[in-house]
Amino acid sequence: MEEKVLMKGNEAIAEAAIRSGCRHYFGYPITPQTEIAAYMSKVMPKIGGTFLQAESEVAAINMVYGVASTGKRVMTSSSSPGISLKSEGLSYLAGSDLPALVINVQRGGPGLGGIQPSQSDYFQATKGGGHGDYHMIVLAPSSVQEMASLTMKGFELADKYRMTSMILADGTIGQMMEAITFPETKSETVDTPWAVTGTECKRPHNIINSLSLVPEELERFNIQRFERYAEVEKNECMWESYEMEDAEICVVAFGIAARVAKNAIVAARAEGIKAGMIRPITLWPFPKAALYEASKKVKAFVSVELSMGQMIEDIELAIRCSRPVSLCRRVGGVIPNPEEVLNSIREAMKGGN
Amino acid sequence: MASNSILLAGFGGQGILFAGKFLAYKGMVAGKEVSWLPSYGPEMRGGTASCSVILSDTPIGSPIIMHPDCLVAMNLPSLEKYKGSVVPGGKIFLDSTLIDAEVGRDDVQVFAIPATRMALEAGVSTLANMVMVGKLIRECDDLSFDGLDETLHHVVSARRAALFDLNKTALNEGYNYEG
């Protein structure tokens, strides 16, 4: 097994990307994700890779689009306001069915917002962000270890389904250090007959394109894309079940909120409340089935979020509103403390809101 | 102790984050679960810096410390801000060269270390942070001086080997301080 190393979450992402064979990185400085760019700028020139500080997030995502067109692994990283700028490119990547990895180390918004941790880009990440019908695979790490392993997973899934994977992290997980080991990287390569690499005058030209002026044709492309999305939903849902066997209250939280929630669940159990947690690891596809199954057993759900309540809508949909779902939230860069989560669990147990 | 949560705070530039990093490595080398969480952003540029380190025998939930077992305060604002949050029975380490104030709590152990002066006198003037850490290690049952070299190798880059001995001097100063 590999040696344990102490790393910041942001650095773990960068190192994991390099170990995944990513040799092209484009970015623009923004707090709290800049360590990713700094790491890439240090390592890429030594391994024959590309680090390019782009003129804007818009340019960076379009450079990603260029590399992705060649079928090579590529990534960019930013934080919330920068992701808004990249949204145009995310829509084009989806429309052209290109694989890429995009990192969002979230900070508080809207607008310039703040620089402290947040999860308020949940809707933007899981429901679109850019224009048109599309999805990204959205992965939510809750530890530095997962920053590394989900980065690797993100590349694999992006290649497999010709989609953009997004790591939806937050300032805390990005900035904190934990001891981690890097998993073995799989060396399987995916065929990319669609890529533009030069025809060598041996095949018809490939065109990377999201434009279809014939409505019926564009409709067909959309439907085909969603058939692929259905495969992703069927195959790739990931979540962690924590203390759910006998749980009466199901906490749902991801990322840093799930870390806080764990402390609260331990405290709740210490005072006799049977609480557990389902932690979505993929936010899209959302682990609907796991939540639906849980809804048959638990009394109530508590959604713990660093937003005004975004994921709660997906929880209600997943359980078809069959149980009460309450919200425990802090926003603006504030992280709920375990006592606040514990109070929400107590309230849910009492049946109040 | 199954878990030790340590909050370090002071001015930006006092090496708060570095001291925390050292402690996190210390835990890792000892086979513990560790987390290190800094304050970040413009507030660090000459303002206050803080850093939360958790060392634990079991997986760590939240890396955010609400009620530290140990507080290392290297300036007055940090002491004032965080002294109330320390758990009853916890420990407060303060740099008494820079802090001329009473903690005002009788349910915690207070260690006043003239770290800045000691560092100056020992010829390691920039390493008051590590003097504080030396004392912290001495007073915490779950921390020891074992594996010190290995830990230092993690945090002091090979290119700056001279710093290795200086850090060790500072740690020793703190460790051996009686008071």
Added chain:
Amino acid sequence: MIVFDKPKSLTDTPFHYCPGCTHGIVHRLVAEAIDEFGIEGKTIGVAPVGCAVLAYNYFACDMVEAAHGRAPAVATGLKRALPDRVIFTYQGDGDLASIGMAETVHAATRNENITIIFINNAIYGMTGGQMAPTSLPGQVTQTSPYGRDVKTAGYPVKICEILSQLDGPTYLERVAVNNVKNVRNAKKAIRKAFQNQIEGKGFSLIEVISTCPTNWGMTPEKALAWVDEKMIPYYPLGVYTDRSAERGEEEK
């Protein structure tokens, strides 16, 4: 005996361009250059958003369709991923000089080793004749119905002049395609722009003063004359930057 043939680097797809539009001429010049260097199999083109959006159907090499204005960034990604391929963009004035100004300037200042063909016809063609960043003072368009008023809409953007202030770019030339002599010069310039890239010399941009008879509201013949009367006096033809002699060696 064949006296005139279609370049190999163009597909058989008929152009959709309006009668008298000079896009067809410029497409042909680009394709001829690709043929003459024998690089069709290793060339990747980037199409813009604008009238030339469907250029990906016309060039026989691999093609990428970029978002509006982003072609130089996309080309940067392509070139960094495949440094031994020849990458060109084909962009109009709205694409390159308005929405994509930042991407243009920064690709130039990085001396990105790509070739840009810039069509300046002083109007937005595809959307139906709105004012372009390069529309002339007083020019009537759909969104400047009383003529471009420089007091409110400002002055035209002169790309070659702007970029020539930078230390980055290797080659900048403005040409026209409104008569045989100008077409010949344009061909030479486009060839040079590809040659520079093949030799690793860096960023070349050829600005081609073009026509839009449909949206200018002129016959094709009148449009060609208008280029001489109005466009060229405002946008003087010529080489604005040429560092090709001093570039390339250090990279090799």
